[in-house]
Amino acid sequence: MVKNINYKTKPMSKFKRGIRNPDFISALNNLLSNSQSFWYKIVNDKSLFIAIREESINVYHKGNSICKLWFEKGKVIGETHYKYLLDPYLNQYVKSTDGVFLLSNPECKFITSLNSLKHIKEASSAYAGIEKTGVHSFIVKGQDILDIEIAFINDVNSTDRIDFLKLEKNNKTQMLDLVFYEVKHFSNSEIRANKTQTPKVLDQLARYEIALNTHKADILISYKLVCENMKDLNLIKGNALIESVALGIESLEIDFKPRLIIFGFDQDQKDGKVWKAHRERLEKVLLNRLKTKGIL
16 A cells, blocks of 8 residues: 655745746757757757756756756856766776876866767766666657656655656547656566565655645646747657647646556566566556556
8 A cells, every 4th residue: 555645744846847038049049050059969869858947958868967058148058967078989098106097188088069969978878777778768769758857856855756748638538638657677676565565666656646736737837838948949849749739729737647667577577476466566556557668
């Protein structure tokens, strides 16, 4: 049984998404008009996911944010963690004396521009875990994906991050639902528990449900604006549902019951007696919200 989680002692922080500054949109579109610009290369790289935050953008590769962009003093400003900037194609040894490295001109070992996307993606891949890589596979192959790594700070000052958000047509209501997905690899212990315990993933999904209900109004406002931003920035790329929201043809609702995707198992593992008991424990609570994908 899922624990009764109570987050009423302190209000959660406000949830915000979307770019309201038209100058930021214009600056990015000016860059997009130049086929030699880093932004043009990012937008046209199908292995990347562009996530719109609050007055900023995060660009993801295999679950790693390889750069954050924002608008400041008339310029598009960015930042990238240094660990993604060490040139992976540099074949060079560093000499040491008595254990101390002799670092002459260390800057030359770093990638110097966001235009070098191939190098940055290669460098960042070393930090992509099996679940991050799995989530990325779903993202780049999917349609109408609005966001990834959706963070909610709860009242105990910890952060819950939902893996991705997708727009889906609700066949019963004919409305467009914001549907949230959590992704776990088959090896993750959080999808298993003994008979007297609850799998941790069920408590995790229960916290998500609370967060979605708490932030309902902000979520709807935020993702309506995100859809509009994606259209204005030419990021829709054939995603018909996102375009229909951006144009005001469709309105949004929230599906407050997050889905769980489990991937990374073979047929023997899927049919195994040990896993069967854990799967049935999850299915008892999640019903058709549990999705399995096997080997990606």
